[in-house]
Amino acid sequence: MKSFQSGFNLIESMVATLVISVGLLGVASLQMIAIKGSSHALQQAQASDLMKALLERMRSNSDGVYADHYNIADSANYNCNVPLVKDCEDGITICNAQELANSDLYYTICGYDATYMGGVRGSLTNGSISISCLGGVGSCVNGINLKVNWNERILGQEGEGKKVLPREISLNTVIAP
Numbered sequence: 001m002k003s004f005q006s007g008f009n010l011i012e013s014m015v016a017t018l019v020i021s022v023g024l025l026g027v028a029s030l031q032m033i034a035i036k037g038s039s040h041a042l043q044q045a046q047a048s049d050l051m052k053a054l055l056e057r058m059r060s061n062s063d064g065v066y067a068d069h070y071n072i073a074d075s076a077n078y079n080c081n082v083p084l085v086k087d088c089e090d091g092i093t094i095c096n097a098q099e100l101a102n103s104d105l106y107y108t109i110c111g112y113d114a115t116y117m118g119g120v121r122g123s124l125t126n127g128s129i130s131i132s133c134l135g136g137v138g139s140c141v142n143g144i145n146l147k148v149n150w151n152e153r154i155l156g157q158e159g160e161g162k163k164v165l166p167r168e169i170s171l172n173t174v175i176a177p
Contacts, residue, residue: 039152040152043123043124043125043150043152043167044167044169046123046124047120047123047124047127047148047150047167047169048169050108050119050120050123050124050129050148051129051146051148051169051171053108054104054105054108054129054146055146055171055173057104057108058070058104058144058175059175059176061097061100061101061104062175062176062177063097064097064098064100064101064104065101065140065144065175066140066141066175066177067097067098068133068137068138068140069097069098069101069102070101070104070105070131070144071131071132071133071137072105072129072130072131073130073132074128074130075105075109075120075121075128075129075130076126076128078105078109078110078121080106080109080110080117080119080121084102084103084106085099085102086099086102086103087103088100088102088103088104089103089107089112107119108120108129109121109129110122111123120148120150124148124150125150125151125152125153125164126149126150126151126164127148127149127150128148128149128150129146129147129148129149130145130146130147130149131144131145131146131147132144132145133145134172140175142174143172143173143174143175144172144173144174144175145170145171145172146170146171146172146173147168147169147170147171148168148169148170149166149167149168150166150167150168151164151165151166151167152164152165152166152167153165
């Protein structure tokens with residue numbers, strides 16, 4: 001009489017567990033990479049959107065652009081805790097080119113909501129913006145350079161936020177008078 005074995009023995013079960021464990025670790029690793037890629041894409045899209053919104057504001061205030069009212073070397077030192085003297089966003093207040101530029105920069109850098117800091121500062125990690133005339137100070141007729149900078153954490157080296165890569169989107173354009 002022949003005896004047939006049915007089921008798994010202990011060694012087969014351990015090998016199967018090992019194979020499944022290695023596969024699950026691979027899936028977990030891919031998930032982390034996908035999350036990081038998604039985070040990078042989100043920050044890049046936010047930077048692009050903020051830049052596009054500011055450019056539209058600048059196009060509607062070309063007098064402010066040509067008068068060099070948008071020139072800002074680095075918004076890292078911009079004080080978002082000081083409210084605007086004249087808020088040009090309420091739809092009622094009449095503003096000159098300088099006041100409109102101040103309002104545009106404030107909302108681009110600091111955002112619209114006091115409880116949630118949006119804009120470049122709140123949307124991007126260590127975000128900053130710089131705007132300069134291509135022909136030097138006071139000569140924006142030649143065009144402007146707009147840069148948005150932020151830091152991105154390096155995957156797997158996020159410990160205490162010290163391992164970062166600097167990121168930048170830069171655009172040269174001419175604002176029509």
